[in-house]
Amino acid sequence: MVNSSSTFQVNTTQAPLTLGKTFDVIRWSFVALIIVGFCFFILFIAIMLHIFCITPLLRENARYLLFFYMLVNDTFYLLITFFLLLVVLFLFYLPIPICFLLYAISSILFKVTPYNLAVMALERYMAICYPLHRALLCTTNRANVAYSLTWMLLIVIHGAELVLMFSSATNLYIYAICKHDSLLVNPIQNIIRTFSFTLCFGSVGIVIIFTYVKIMLVAHKVKSQSSTASKAGRTVMLHAFQLLLCMSSLLSTLVDTLLPKRIDYMPITYFFFFTCVPRFLTPIIYGIRDEELRRHIKKSLTKYFH
Structure with missing residues (x-):
């Protein structure tokens, strides 16, 4: 009986240790996977930015300028959110003002991309529905x-x-883990954040639907599926798909709420699938689909890898 009891105690002691090691392996595997994916993403962005810098035709086009803004924006967003994720995973405490600053920058970067897509859709709308005014309205200065x-x-x-x-908290100069709850000191903050997200995705959705309908009406009048209007309509639909990819990041909050808290390696899992993967796919899909960009990408890849 004594030996059996001792064996049971050893087994129950080793089980949490083994489980903890398994979680560590899974956690670090996903960290490594994100880092590898991010390296490829950075490589692709470096190629795209190089193409942009050496090609005057792209620099002088408002649509491509907005696209490159989106690339740079998403790169910084992934960098900051990945840092915040590591802070949470490894329980690293930071001063509340620094946490809020990092959160605010990441939130702004997150919302800039949808607005950028709306402006790109409006550019296509102006190019198709008001071609005579495009040169005046769709300029790089206006894009800036x-x-x-x-x-x-x-x-x-x-x-x-x-x-x-600052007006609601008694002491903000304390150290805390940079979580959403750590930065909520007033219920009105939730109202502001809800308003901000609703304004962002609601207005962008309306703009994309409006521009797509208008462009498709022009394409129907032309009655040619190979027309420029039809291509512009497909481009706007691509922007709608990109918007859905951006919104997928919001699912991470829902999943974080529903999943059991004991699954401690899940945050980095859905960070990878809901935040990283959409932003890895968006520039690749757009870059491959656009004929001008695709031609320059092939040229650059041939130059660097041959």
């Missing part, structure tokens, strides 16, 4: 202005949340 205004709008929204935090 639209991108800057997007940042200004989101900075104002998060600035209001920051003011609310």
Whole structure:
């Protein structure tokens, strides 16, 4: 009986240790997978940015300029969110103001991409429905202005949340893990965040639907499936697909709420599938589909790998 009891105690002691080692292996495997995927993503972006810098035709086109803004934006978003994920996984404490700053920047970067897609859809709409005015309206300067205004709008929204935090909290200069709950000191913050997300994805969805319907009406009048209008319509639908990919990141919050808390390796799992994979796919799909970009990508790949 004594030997049996001792064996049982040893087994029950070793089981959590073995389970903990398994979780560590899974966690580090996903970290390595994300890092490898991110390296390929960075390589692709480096190629695209090189193409953009050496090709005047692309630099002078508002649509391609917005596309490259999206690439750079998503790169910084993945960097910051991956850092925040590691902070949570390894229980690294940071001052609350720094946590909020990192959260605000990642949230702004997250919302800039949908607005960027809306502006790209509007560019296609102007090019097809008002071709005579395109040269005047769809310029790189206007694209820069639209991108800057997007940042200004989101900075104002998060600035209001920051003011609310400092006015509501008694002590913000403490160390905490950078989680969503750690930054909530006033219920109004949830209202601001809900309004921000609703405004972002609601307005972008309306713009994409509106531009697609208008472009398809022009394509129907032309009655040619190979027309420029039909191609523009498919481009706008691609933007809608990209918007859905962006929205998939919101699923991580839902999954985090529903999954049992004991599954401690799951956060990095759905971070990979809901945040990284969509942003890895979006530029690749867009870059391969666009004839001009595809031609330059093939040229660059042939130059570097032969």
